[in-house]
Amino acid sequence: MIQITGLTKVYRRGRPPALLDLTLDVRPGLVTALLGPEESGKSTALRLMLDLERGQGVTLFGGRTYRGLRRPEREVGVVLPTVGGMAGHPGRTARGHLRMLAAAAGVPTGRADELLEQTRLAAVAGHRLRVFSPGMNRRLILAGALLGAPGTLVLDAPTEGLSPRNIEWFHSFLRSFAVAGGTVLVTTRTPQEAAQLADRVATLEQGRLVADQPVADFRRTRLRPEVSVRGPQMARLADLLLGQGALVRRDGAVGLAVSGIGRTEIGELAYRHGILLHELAERVVEQPAPRAVLPASSGRSGQVQLHKARTASDGSQPAPTVPGPQAAPGPHGTPGPQPVASPPAAPIPHAAQSPEPARARQAVLTAPAAPAAPVVPVAQAVQAPQAPLGTQSRVPDVLLTETQHLAPLEPLSPTQALPVMQAPPGSVPSSLPPSPLPPSLAPSLSAPLSPAQQVPQGRQAPEPGYALRAAFAGAVGTNLATATASATTSATATTTASAAGTAGTAAVGAAATGTVSTGTASGASALSGAGAHARPSDPATPAPVVGPDHRSE
């Protein structure tokens, strides 16, 4: 049992803290993963836990700090990254190294040989460490940490840079260690690894704990199964898929990322309609973690303030447009997944969820530090990850590019594809190698050019910013047209769009068509329907598109 309380580290005064108030319990019998991108404070957290660095906060290993342990190597096994990944002096043999450490730990020499067997190093025990591969070195480090038969393991990126075989070995070892009652805390950078290895995943971002979830929740909210489809006739397939209720996103020039429908069904659909496929593969896509927003009074939120404003602005738009597949949300309902654990979901402040996104956006544009910006304490963010919020705030630049690339066969911007998060847990497929269909399956069809390629590239908004805003306004107009059918708002949206560029008007046109054709469908499906029907209904429309090569101009 490791109790981490309030670990904080500020490397330089005035800088944002490398780690801020990390509080976490690592329970025995479970593998707990500390997940985060580089420089997010994982290693700092571990070093602070072990008192290797000065900082604030206390970490108790079974009730004592690490320094206070009488025999630390008998209670906590530590695997830290070493210089050059070497387990020890390069001129020493593996057996000599382990026996030396055994002497330091006060365990009999036989234990060293035992661990060499256990880590599958017995065959090379007589060789010097300089000929050891990274995987062998890492296993030797692990063997050294296990010498004193500790009940707790703390590992910093144990599988980083290892071969799949070694990674698999490490995973199975750590899992069996935890199953035997041990406590394991491990850091990792990849969510996929965290989902495979851990029973509990704590997500760090910029030194802050943004989520602490059981792995089932983690899989449900942070990983999203997708099917990647490639082929020459993706536009047609996208229409068919949208008709089936799937969520389709453009993925590269000639690819689609489909979610909400199985791989086999996509294959069958393509076969039945004679669509040639080049690739059909399942994969798992990472969802960014929800961002925890600090209260403004904490004194440390100077840097976070910017994100907060952006969170409010971006989070406000998709909220009305993203209904769950099961039911449209109420006026104040949470679009995200319902939390499993108590306390219940934190109600989002109204600014973040205003039914009039245009107004919210206006407010944000005028006042970057919105006074009504949502304050989501860490605990609530942990329990009820507000995924749309997080997604939007996390990748504003991705949003920008994706919105620029709004194309007729991509009716959904990636942020609107979020209801997929409610896919049942356990539906995370393992990533499979791409399995192209045999060409005999696909009937010989003349492969027409993708419409995006047919589109002349000259008639788009001259400036990316404008294009973004226009497309954005178009999306807003779509929402409003479907939701409220208010003439005035759509008029304003149209004027904004026409003022900004042609792309926006095209989107609004598509929205209008969609409204007509799909009738009472709500939210995202209406929008997707709009996108789906826009292209075939008006194929002659010359340039409603900001083409994929937009930025090259």
Place this chain on the structure above:
Amino acid sequence: MRVLAYEARRLSGLRSTWIVLATVLLCDAAVAALLARQVSSGPLTVAAAVRSVTAAVPLLPLPIAAIGAGVLGALSYGHEVRHPGLAASQVGYLRRVRLLFGKVVVVGALSALLAVVTVLVDAVVTRLALGPAVDASQVFARGALTGGGRLPVALAVFAVLAVAAGGAGVLTASLTRSASAGILLLCALPVLLEAGLALFLRQTGTARADAADEVLPLQYGFDWVRAGSGPAVGGPLDLADPALLAVLASPAVLLVLVCLVAQLRRRAL
């Protein structure tokens, strides 16, 4: 005890340890042979014999064996910094001090052993390399070591010097956290210390400096000080003199204290 076992295993498992030891012995033998060749004919004086047997070259700040012991000590700490065995378990201050102490003890013991082996090897080499005209019966007599005189004192001082150099190598490397910087610092120490100590001895009015010159196989400050202060009034060096002992021991104690204070500020060795 665990620390001693660990350090002994660490030292013996490294190839560099054996390389250093072998190099020291080879150089010692070569220098001893060279010095023995240069001894002029006539009876072998104790000073010349000591110089040859301990292979003390005026070029070097320390006898070769002492330098080797210092290198071993510095490497012992430097390896710990570069390739920490169980880095995380050295967080506690007491544990680090214990490891430092263990290193000093093990390296000191090895240094003493190295000094003894050096003297034995060099005695054999000197005896073989002496010219036929040199009468060595006085030094290589049966009772030369047991029967008082300068020779046993000089050899004991040599052994103490080697042990001190080994320990100082560990400590200087612990100050600089680097083996090479520790070795350099160690080589600079006798140059500074000798002159300082000789000055101090002269200031206190006890004219023992020239006597120490004969005993210690060092050549630095004594000549320099004597040259500047007229003819020395020499008396026999009394190693049991508490004042002298205190003067000789004070730098070592100072070094240990500085190292302990430096470890206070650290989280790892």
